[in-house]
Amino acid sequence: MxxxxxxxxxxxxxxxxxxxxxxxxxxxxxxxxxxxxxxxxxxxxGPTEDIAMTAHGTGSGGMDGRDADAFPRLDDDMLQRLARYGVEEDVAEGTVLYERGQRAPDFFVVVKGSIEAFEHDAGGVLRTVTVHREGQISGELDTLTDREIKVSGRAGPGARVIRLRRDQFRSMVSFEPDIGEVVMRAYMLRRARILKTSxxxxxxxxxxxxxxxxxxxxxxxxxxxxxxxxxxxxxxxxxxxxxxxxxxxxxxxxxxxxxxxxxxxxxxxxxxxxLGLTERIEPGHVFDVTVVGAGPAGLAAAVYAASEGLDTLVIESLAPGGQAGTSSKIENYLGFPAGVSGHELAGRAQAQAQKFGARLSVSRAAVSLDCSGRPLVMALDDGQFVMTRSIVIATGARYRKLVLNDYARFEGQGIHYAATHMEAQLSAGSEVVVVGGGNSAGQAAVFLAASASHVHILVRGEGLAETMSDYLVRRIEQSSRITLHARSSITALNGGTYLEEVIWHNSASGVDRNLRVSGLFVMIGAEPNTDWLGGCLPLDAGGFVLTGIDAGVAPDAGGTFATAKPGIFAIGDVRSGSIKRVAAGVGEGSAVIASVHQYLAPPLTEENA
CATH class of the missing domain: 3.40.30.10 (Glutaredoxin)
Known part of the structure; x- marks a missing residue:
């Protein structure tokens, strides 16, 4: 047409x-x-069947490995164990079992017959997404969360299913780890296919x-x-x-x-x-622990808190992953010899936290904190209030901005603070400039070199050895598409609607250079996200949260991550003196929960017995 x-x-x-x-x-x-x-x-x-989501999963033929993992068939032993957590029932053909937009849907396993997962597209046409047959399970990642689900499901001819409510489903995942592993892997792969097929x-x-x-x-x-x-x-x-x-x-x-x-x-x-991404917070509900920030440190804290039975809420202003979530590839993170993108790492951690029952409120930022009484009360930017017995501050830090004329005008119009596939597409075939000498800048340069015609790294110092991991330094030195410009700084930006030209000055040679570019990637310094604390906690000269001895806290009164206010802890990049690395943040997030437990349930002494 x-x-x-x-x-x-x-x-x-x-x-x-x-x-x-x-x-x-x-x-x-x-x-x-x-x-x-x-x-x-x-x-x-008319109804159509989109096999892009199911591959061989709906036919009678065999599946390849990833198809079998995305659409597994549970064996008889698994079905018998799973049935103990729910109810087995016959369902009339055409009965809608779950609907798009529903939160906390029931979980189903097909015993006989089938369940058809479907959607209505923007033209109102019903489209079959996949058909779950005997031994197969319904749902995807949003089945674990309180987000709105994206597809509907209805019973096929002769359907008999095992139905588990949300609480029963969570119990099954926790107490039947082998089944839980199968379900989680299937849900992760299904989400990947949903993203691929829209x-x-x-x-x-x-x-x-x-x-x-x-x-x-x-x-x-x-x-x-x-x-x-x-x-x-x-x-x-x-x-x-x-x-x-x-x-x-x-x-x-x-x-x-x-x-x-x-x-x-x-x-x-x-x-x-x-889109139903935000989980609702019930007025008056008091959480055991609220984690503010869903970077690596915050997500680690959420995983450990929820897995140890604490009523856990995570507040995140944009998206899980924090600054690390924009890293194209992290190659020195333990357990990933081939490297892992920050986005993938954050997605796995989010699913892990939600599997254990942590709740995640996205696009909601904390704007103030009342630490004068108990429970602690946080105000969010949408007017909601969160009441909580303890708080883990994991709001991280953001990159600093350059002080240049027209800088604000070109933010988002050629100036970027992350190098993901989106930015790589926008700068494909053109020259780009990366400002910064840390690992994030190095990862960005290496990633962009695969699509940009050339990448220029600008640093004020003599080189990269003192600020960047050796594996990245060597990779940059070996690349014919990356040039390091030491002792250089940008002096001017030019362009119309979008950034078109960067001018920088080399202090060693005294020479200025003009370069036509499609992107400027700024990855310098760190400014802590602590404005919302409003003077509730003491900060260091750089605005980072003081903890432990530096905050006047005795070693036996809350540990390394305790702030000057009992029940409030700080971890990761936002904490004064922390090591600004992903692994360090994850370690702090897992370790802080022991201090949270100690605060919430102090050991018995003669005074409190």
Whole structure:
């Protein structure tokens, strides 16, 4: 079908700044015109089966290894043990067992017959995602969490299932570790396929290089939410067709959901709420421990706290992983000889924490802390309040910014603080500059060298040996596509809508250099995220939280991670004197929970017996 053949019906006005598409329109035709049919699996009409999600899983043939892991068949012994945790029942054909948008759905195992997992795409067409057959399990990662699930499921002919409620499911995972391992591996692989095929996903329409488009993409990617992008920089006809939705270029980027909502340039909180990413916090509920920040240190604390039975909440302003979550590859982390991306490491840690029952509230930032009484009370930026018996501060640090004219104008428009696949695509075939001499800068340079025509590293010092791991230094030295410029600093930025040119000065030679670039990656220094503490805790001269002896805490009164306020602990990059490494943060996160336990349940003495 040509673009000229597409008929786009106008959008209807919605509430809260949203636009809702007419459910009877021909949005499907629009999506097909925008070339989204292959990635979303949309069909012209009638139910269809998308085998991209299932591979060989729904047929009678054999599976390869990863198919078998993603869609395992439990053996008779596993089924018998699992049945003790739930109820076995016959279900009439067509009965809906779980629905998209539902939180905490039941978990099902097929004993006989089948369960069809399906979705309705943005055109209203029912699409089969996969069919679970005898011995197979329902769900994916959101089955573990309180997030909204992305697909629905209904019983096939002659269906008999084992049903487990959320509490029964968690007990089964905990007390049947071999079954739990099978389920967790299946859920991780299914989430990967969902991201690849955009099952249950949404559409972003906007300029790929635009700062707001990148912000939305980054939020969705780091929160593992499937989407497809229509780049209006290269698809002018698509931009013109937006007028049929009462939208213009000034509204871009826009996000279209499968519920036919159109969000105009949404912020992180609006996206999270609309997509059901944020778990609800019950007013008046008091948590045992609240971890503020979901970087490596915070996630480690959440895993250990939840696994040891503490009622655990994690507050995260953007997405799990923190600064480390943007690392393209960490090669010196214990147990990963081939390296692991920060995003993958964060995703695994998040799933692990949620498996043990930790709750995660995304796109919610702590803005103040009342530490004058008990329980402790935190105010969030959405007006909610969190009451908790103890707090682990793991808010980390952010990169410093350069002091240059027009710097703010080019943030997100060519200036980046992370080097992920998205930034690599935007700078492919062009020269880029990386500012910084630490491991993050080295990892970024090595990663970008695979797609950029050349990478220039700028440092003020004499070299990299004193600030960067040796394996990265050697890799940079051996690369013909990376050049180190020592004793150099940027003096000016030029460009129109986007950054186009960087000028730097070499203090050794006195020479200035102009370079046409598509990206500037700034990875220097660290500023702690402690503004929200509001004077509740003593900080060092750099703004990092003082702990242990430095905070006046006796060694037997809370340990290394205790702050000056009982019940409040600090770990990871935000803690004064900490080692700024991923492994160190994970170690602190696991160790701090012993101090939390000691505070929550102090040992009996003659005074408190």
């Amino acid at each position: 040509d673009r000229s053949d597409a008929h786009i019906c106008p959008a209807q006005s919605g509430i809260n700044g949203q636009v809702r598409l007419d459910p009877h329109d021909t949005t499907l035709q629009y999506l097909k015109v925008m070339h989204l049919v292959p990635s979303f699996g949309y069909a012209a009409g 099952v249950g996903g949404l559409i972003i329409i906007g300029p790929a290089h635009g700062g707001d488009t990148q912000r939305i993409r980054r939020f969705l990617e780091r929160n593992n939410y499937p989407f497809a992008l229509v780049d209006t920089e290269t698809d002018e006809a698509g931009l013109a067709e937006l007028e049929s939705f009462n939208l213009s270029a000034a509204d871009l980027p826009v996000v279209m959901t499968v519920r036919r909502e159109v969000l105009k340039n949404p912020g992180a909180a609006e996206l999270a709420d609309t």
